[in-house]
Amino acid sequence: MPVTNKRVTAADVARSLGLSRATVGFVLNNTPGQTIPESTRKRVLDEAERLGYRPNPAAQALRRGSTRLVMLLLPDWPIESSMAGFLDEVSYHLDQAGYTTIPYTRRTGDRVRPLWERLHPDVILGLGELDAAEARSAQDSGVRSVITLPVASSVAVVAGTVEQVRHLYSRGHRRLAFAQPVDERLVELGAARLDAAQATAAELGIEPLRVRPVSGNDGSARRAVEEWRDEGVTGVVAFNDFVAALVVGAAVRVGIGVPAPLAVIGQDDSLFTEAFVPALSTVRMEMGGLVRYVTEMALHAAGELVAPPEEVAPDLTVVRREST
Known part of the structure; x- marks a missing residue:
């Protein structure tokens, strides 16, 4: 015997109780201004639950003029x-x-x-x-x-980068680098954060940041930290915490100490930053x-x-x- 998934309607509830569809509709829609006895309301709601009635979202939206x-x-x-x-x-x-x-x-x-x-x-x-x-x-x-x-x-997505640069400056770092993600989806955001970093460096009177792309599977992180070491870079502003972790991991593997001679700061305060070794400095945005x-x-x-x-x-x- 075929199984059907026919939707239970307000008409089904009305038919089961022997009430008018209008009365049942007023109860199920909680229509204001109606004088329906509480006992009738309870009967309608109990029967609707027993039959498995669920409101029709499209009908409700049409009635309200809103889908919510x-x-x-x-x-x-x-x-x-x-x-x-x-x-x-x-x-x-x-x-x-x-x-x-x-x-x-x-x-x-x-x-x-x-x-x-x-x-x-x-x-x-x-x-x-x-x-x-x-x-x-x-x-x-x-x-x-x-x-x-x-x-x-917007200010919200670049303000953290400003704080990254200022933090490294406050720790005595004057030659900085920017670790850029290679994910194509992040190109525009990465460019905005890099612009903010360069502008902040200019305000602080230090030279522009050296920029390298960093990925986790092509050796770019290792090449970046080695080039930065040779260039005298002492602080890295990472696009986010994941990129910061790639930089720190590559530095440790080639024998470059963190935080000295290379300090690294991420952004977002991701769940893994405190558990990472060494624990990652970062910038947290309070979301409230x-x-x-x-x-x-x-x-x-x-x-x-x-x-x-x-x-x-x-x-x-x-x-x-x-x-x-």
């Missing part, structure tokens, strides 16, 4: 611990406001139609720009509001203010908040460990 969805359009970056924590916090706070968060990475050359054309979110909050075709697609899909934050050029700003931006765009939030400066802490 916020799409976070992410840049095509690796999802590391800091980004994962940020997404968790934003999702939690939007959930408390009654919205579901959908993280979505739209990649160059994607062949499928954008996810917003299927889900029709109330708001798209883009951590990066939409191109013209994507913006038209979102508008045609009925998205109420599209907000874009130019992440790669940024999470609150992004959450309130989304809620303002959804019409839940009257005034837009004020942009917040990132709250950064240099975590001093053994590698510097």
Whole structure:
């Protein structure tokens, strides 16, 4: 006998109880202004649970004029611990406001139609720009509001690099290097952080940073630390903690001591930095203010908040460990 997965509807609940569909609909939708006896409400809710009734999201959205969805359009970056924590916090706070968060990475050359054309979110909050075709697609899909934050050029993603350079300078280092990632997805962000590092070096009156690409599987980290040693470099600003770990590992393997003669500092305070040997100095961004700003931006765009939030400066802490 074939098994069917027919959805239980409000009409099924009404038929089972011998009540009108209107009465059952008022109860299941918690419609205000109705004088339905509490005993009837309880019967409806108990029967709905017994039958396995689940609300139809499309019907609810049509009724409300809202899907209660916020799409976070992410840049095509690796999802590391800091980004994962940020997404968790934003999702939690939007959930408390009654919205579901959908993280979505739209990649160059994607062949499928954008996810917003299927889900029709109330708001798209883009951590990066939409191109013209994507913006038209979102508008045609009925998205109420599209907000874009130019992440790669924003203060939040380069402020940590400024603190890295300043920390090494405060430790007496005057000849610095920048360890650049080779992942093509990080080219724009890497360039922004390098620009911030060079600008900070100029402000401090030291020579420009020497730049080398660093990867984990092609010998580039070993070549970089050997070249830096020969050039008299004493401090390395790493793009992030993973790149910092590659630099430290390569230095130790070729007999270059850390933190002397080569100090290394990463960024993001990833979960492994304290357990690494030597423990990695890093820059930690406190997520509270940024999470609150992004959450309130989304809620303002959804019409839940009257005034837009004020942009917040990132709250950064240099975590001093053994590698510097």
